[in-house]
Amino acid sequence: MFVTAAVVGVLLICRSLASSSSSSPSTPSTASPIDTPHGDHHGALGEADGAVPDGVTVFDDEIPAVANLDPDLLGALRQAATGAADDDVKFYVNSGWRSPEYQNQLLREAVSKYGSEEEAARWVATADTSPHVSGVAVDIGPSDATAWLSGHGAEYGLCQIYRNEPWHYELRPQAIDRGCPPLYADPTHDPRMQQ
Numbered sequence: 326m327f328v329t330a331a332v333v334g335v336l337l338i339c340r341s342l343a344s345s346s347s348s349s350p351s352t353p354s355t356a357s358p359i360d361t362p363h364g365d366h367h368g369a370l371g372e373a374d375g376a377v378p379d380g381v382t383v384f385d386d387e388i389p390a391v392a393n394l395d396p397d398l399l400g401a402l403r404q405a406a407t408g409a410a411d412d413d414v415k416f417y418v419n420s421g422w423r424s425p426e427y428q429n430q431l432l433r434e435a436v437s438k439y440g441s442e443e444e445a446a447r448w449v450a451t452a453d454t455s456p457h458v459s460g461v462a463v464d465i466g467p468s469d470a471t472a473w474l475s476g477h478g479a480e481y482g483l484c485q486i487y488r489n490e491p492w493h494y495e496l497r498p499q500a501i502d503r504g505c506p507p508l509y510a511d512p513t514h515d516p517r518m519q520q
């Protein structure tokens with residue numbers, strides 16, 4: 326274990342942190358850089374902790390990452406997905422609800438990848454503030470789905486929150502009338518992360 330106690334409480338916001346530079350526009354399913362939560366770690370964290378197999382949609386109730394999402398968020402996602410289907414766009418869930426244990430595992434991978442807690446913090450939050458752990462955030466793909474949400478998500482109260490995470494959506498019901506709030510450049514600018 327190379328992760329110190331001080332780091333353990335810091336949790337990853339988005340798993341899609343590794344390859345933001347290379348997007349594959351027509352990938353039919355999930356193109357997630359960190360998709361092997363059962364890799365070289367003890368404990369074999371799996372679907373029960375929020376790991377998402379390929380091809381999961383917002384309608385897959387049997388997947389804990391979907392089933393444990395906030396009901397209002399999930400309802401909005403399903404309405405939006407139905408609307409998107411009319412445009413031949415299909416939403417896939419790259420990540421949704423996650424257990425704290427799964428977040429910690431993603432954190433270890435992030436710190437290892439970025440080489441410092443400071444740089445990883447652009448993509449991480451504390452255990453108390455992680456919107457994925459609390460079930461109020463979802464990472465959607467592929468790119469045609471996020472493009473559709475960018476244009477239509479506000480109609481369903483679904484908003485991008487961070488400029489550096491175009492796949493990360495949360496429910497902002499007031500967006501239906503007023504549009505989505507301004508983006509934060511990255512999670513370090515989010516007041517919810519200041520703990």
Ligand SMILES: [Zn+2]
Nearest residue numbers: 338339464493
């Ligand atoms: Zn996210």
